[in-house]
Amino acid sequence: xxxxxxxxxxxxxxxxxxxxxxxxxxxxxxxxxxxxxxxxxxxxxxxxxxxxxxxxxxxxxxxxxxxxxxxxxxxxxxxxxxxxxxxxxxxxxxxxxxxxxxxxxxxxxxxxxxxxxxxxxxxxxxxxxxxxxxxxxxxxxxxxxxxxxxxxxxxxxxxxxxxxxxxxxxxxxxxxxxxxxxxxxxxxxxxxxxxxxxxxxxxxxxxxxxxxxxxxxxxxxxxxxxxxxxxxxxxxxxxxxxxxxxxxxxxxxxxxxxxxxxxxxxxxxxxxxxxxxxxxxxxxxx
Amino acid sequence: xxxxxxxxxxxxxxxxxxxxxxxxxxxxxxxxxxxxxxxxxxxxxxxxxxxxxxxxxxxxxxxxxxxxxxxxxxxxxxxxxxxxxxxxxxxxxxxxxxxxxxxxxxxxxxxxxxxxxxxxxxxxxxxxxxxxxxxxxxxxxxxxxxxxxxxxxxxxxxxxxxxxxxxxxxxxxxxxxxxxxxxxxxxxxxxxxxxxxxxxxxxxxxxxxxxxxxxxxxxxxxxxxxxxxxxxxxxxxxxxxxxxxxxxxxxxxxxxxxxxxxxxxxxxxxxxxxxxxxxxxxxxxxxxxxxxxxxxxxxxxxxxxxxxxxxxxxxxxxxxxxxxxxxxxxxxxxxxxxxxxxxxxxxxxxxxxxxxxxxxxxxxxxxxxxxxxxxxxxxxxxxxxxxxxxxxxxxxxxxxxxxxxxxxxxxxxxxxxxxxxxxxxxxxxxxxxxxxxxxxxxxxxxxxxxxxxxxxxxxxxxxxxxxxxxxxxxxxx
Numbered sequence: 001x002x003x004x005x006x007x008x009x010x011x012x013x014x015x016x017x018x019x020x021x022x023x024x025x026x027x028x029x030x031x032x033x034x035x036x037x038x039x040x041x042x043x044x045x046x047x048x049x050x051x052x053x054x055x056x057x058x059x060x061x062x063x064x065x066x067x068x069x070x071x072x073x074x075x076x077x078x079x080x081x082x083x084x085x086x087x088x089x090x091x092x093x094x095x096x097x098x099x100x101x102x103x104x105x106x107x108x109x110x111x112x113x114x115x116x117x118x119x120x121x122x123x124x125x126x127x128x129x130x131x132x133x134x135x136x137x138x139x140x141x142x143x144x145x146x147x148x149x150x151x152x153x154x155x156x157x158x159x160x161x162x163x164x165x166x167x168x169x170x171x172x173x174x175x176x177x178x179x180x181x182x183x184x185x186x187x188x189x190x191x192x193x194x195x196x197x198x199x200x201x202x203x204x205x206x207x208x209x210x211x212x213x214x215x216x217x218x219x220x221x222x223x224x225x226x227x228x229x230x231x232x233x234x235x236x237x238x239x240x241x242x243x244x245x246x247x248x249x250x251x252x253x254x255x256x257x258x259x260x261x262x263x264x265x266x267x268x269x270x271x272x273x274x275x276x277x278x279x280x281x282x283x284x285x286x
Numbered sequence: 287x288x289x290x291x292x293x294x295x296x297x298x299x300x301x302x303x304x305x306x307x308x309x310x311x312x313x314x315x316x317x318x319x320x321x322x323x324x325x326x327x328x329x330x331x332x333x334x335x336x337x338x339x340x341x342x343x344x345x346x347x348x349x350x351x352x353x354x355x356x357x358x359x360x361x362x363x364x365x366x367x368x369x370x371x372x373x374x375x376x377x378x379x380x381x382x383x384x385x386x387x388x389x390x391x392x393x394x395x396x397x398x399x400x401x402x403x404x405x406x407x408x409x410x411x412x413x414x415x416x417x418x419x420x421x422x423x424x425x426x427x428x429x430x431x432x433x434x435x436x437x438x439x440x441x442x443x444x445x446x447x448x449x450x451x452x453x454x455x456x457x458x459x460x461x462x463x464x465x466x467x468x469x470x471x472x473x474x475x476x477x478x479x480x481x482x483x484x485x486x487x488x489x490x491x492x493x494x495x496x497x498x499x500x501x502x503x504x505x506x507x508x509x510x511x512x513x514x515x516x517x518x519x520x521x522x523x524x525x526x527x528x529x530x531x532x533x534x535x536x537x538x539x540x541x542x543x544x545x546x547x548x549x550x551x552x553x554x555x556x557x558x559x560x561x562x563x564x565x566x567x568x569x570x571x572x573x574x575x576x577x578x579x580x581x582x583x584x585x586x587x588x589x590x591x592x593x594x595x596x597x598x599x600x601x602x603x604x605x606x607x608x609x610x611x612x613x614x615x616x617x618x619x620x621x622x623x624x625x626x627x628x629x630x631x632x633x634x635x636x637x638x639x640x641x642x643x644x645x646x647x648x649x650x651x652x653x654x655x656x657x658x659x660x661x662x663x664x665x666x667x668x669x670x671x672x673x674x675x676x677x678x679x680x681x682x683x684x685x686x687x688x689x690x691x692x693x694x695x696x697x698x699x700x701x702x703x704x705x706x707x708x709x710x711x712x713x714x715x716x717x718x719x720x721x722x723x724x725x726x727x728x729x730x731x732x733x734x735x736x737x738x739x740x741x742x743x744x745x746x747x748x749x750x751x752x753x754x755x756x757x758x759x760x761x762x763x
Contacts, residue, residue, distance in 0.1 A: 011303050144578035232533030248716040263448045
């Protein structure tokens with residue numbers, strides 16, 4: 001049997017196509033069908049429900065998801081960068097700190113939520129500590145519908161603690177790849193620490209920053225376990241509402257619509273990151 | 287570049303790629319076919335088991351009393367399809383503890399199938415249409431059995447006569463007679479109760495005694511509950527009343543099955559009436575003395591044990607842990623009364639035999655066994671469902687379970703009791719609950735005007751009942 005080059009080329013890309021067709025195109029088409037069709041006919045009922053029904057918490061969920069993302073990502077990126085830069089230099093005990101920073105990476109989001117819940121709840125470690133130190137008489141309530149800001153704060157703390165590790169790992173790996181020659185050359189020319197950071201390290205770290213931001217933003221829009229454990233539906237988020245609509249209310253179409261909205265937001269943010277964080281210096285040299 | 291690539295790929299390599307693709311396609315084909323096969327097996331397996339006896343069971347056998355048919359010549363396997371005791375540990379109890387004594391005693395084997403209401407309903411409908419019934423005994427909630435009886439799918443059980451050595455509370459007898467037939471035998475009950483930490487009795491408001499609360503006297507009203515919670519707060523600084531209003535909590539049952547009937551006389555019908563507006567304003571006031579963490583509580587056992595709250599309302603199964611851990615600290619009391627009576631939810635599970643079931647005589651024997659007082663106590667001890675026969679409570683030993691049984695039976699016997707049943711809405715049940723919870727969030731937590739919130743939600747509520755074509759649940763009808 002003789003295969004023409006054209007056939008061979010098709011054969012070679014076929015596995016990738018089958019994979020993408022089965023795992024991406026098929027579920028996506030199903031989600032679109034569930035969202036916009038009812039009994040075979042085009043229908044906007046799910047969209048009307050999403051924005052109009054008193055049972056739907058879409059606007060709130062949208063607002064909270066964006067708020068959490070907008071607070072968590074800058075904080076954790078800045079923190080991860082600081083720690084990565086700090087650990088860039090070798091010193092005694094560096095490995096120990098490295099491990100401690102990475103530990104949360106091994107914990108699931110639900111477990112992280114439960115850990116922080118037991119720390120912050122009215123009979124939790126934090127309140128017991130503060131009471132035994134004599135700083136407060138009555139426990140500080142963090143959870144409950146009256147305390148939305150406190151719950152939001154608890155979510156931010158948990159999310160930063162849990163997911164900063166992944167940003168850190170990516171940035172730290174990126175730092176290891178930086179050419180020390182450039183930094184040394186800069187030192188020879190008398191560059192200050194700030195100049196080294198802004199002119200050399202950060203620009204060269206752009207590809208790593210880009211990967212870290214894309215991964216984290218995509219995950220941030222899917223935030224669910226931590227919020228569900230700490231705040232339930234008091235702080236609604238998009239993925240949580242998708243889960244609630246599907247399991248409690250049996251609104252498959254509405255749940256699929258939520259999934260599509262999360263996908264659309266993630267895709268647009270991914271696109272923006274790729275556009276704005278392109279590492280131009282590297283492209284020129286390659 | 288392309289030329290080099292071509293040279294690099296030999297025919298052997300291409301063959302390897304083809305094999306991988308074929309394997310991938312086969313794997314995909316197997317995985318996509320898998321679930322389909324799974325769903326059909328449970329439907330199909332029971333039929334061969336019952337087909338043979340079905341032919342031999344003489345349909346013409348006169349309806350002799352069950353005692354006479356005791357010697358079972360042919361080995362019979364009953365299909366017992368139940369929407370109750372479906373969780374794994376409960377099924378293990380049914381299969382390992384509950385049913386073996388019955389098989390030993392009668393020689394009748396029972397295959398227990400834990401099934402969802404939707405699946406049971408679909409299966410029964412298709413069996414009725416096909417004229418070939420495989421299910422012998424149905425265990426389901428009142429709402430589901432009501433629907434089956436309305437379609438004429440259930441056998442009239444009055445032909446079997448009454449069951450010996452047991453009496454059913456009148457309310458259960460009344461509900462089990464549907465559409466002119468004895469549709470089911472009450473099997474188990476469950477309800478939601480108030481649990482009080484005895485410490486709270488030190489802060490009773492003026493005019494209310496501990497005895498009023500425990501016996502459910504006419505002084506034990508929602509106004510008295512408010513005064514009590516207020517008193518507790520003023521004297522201890524603690525918001526000591528708690529409700530399971532967390533995401534997995536059952537607070538919506540309190541709203542539609544306790545407050546609504548007590549204040550408006552109905553669960554659904556008077557959803558946006560003036561009485562309902564008064565009720566919501568009452569709840570707004572009460573909420574000032576409710577532990578703010580209530581919106582995170584899923585079950586009240588832990589908050590009660592931790593001492594976060596001293597008075598709590600929840601499903602009996604969800605407060606059982608608190609009472610079994612510290613039986614001497616807690617007391618189960620009837621629900622307070624409102625202007626229209628003492629509304630409370632009674633969950634009734636019943637046992638029924640489908641029309642044209644393959645083994646009605648044997649099925650009746652199973653029903654007889656499951657409603658014996660000692661069997662019912664075994665269910666209470668293991669699963670926490672309450673008995674449906676009066677004689678069972680005498681067989682419960684003192685201790686934590688007795689605390690609960692006493693409280694529940696006092697609630698059942700209060701003269702002004704107004705029983706609410708959970709409507710049978712199938713997949714729409716979640717939406718029904720969500721409407722009451724949304725009303726609560728908007729009115730009590732967000733402080734919106736009930737007169738504006740309720741009419742909008744009432745439209746949704748009516749739509750659900752229209753879509754499902756379900757009757758309004760008692761006490762509405």
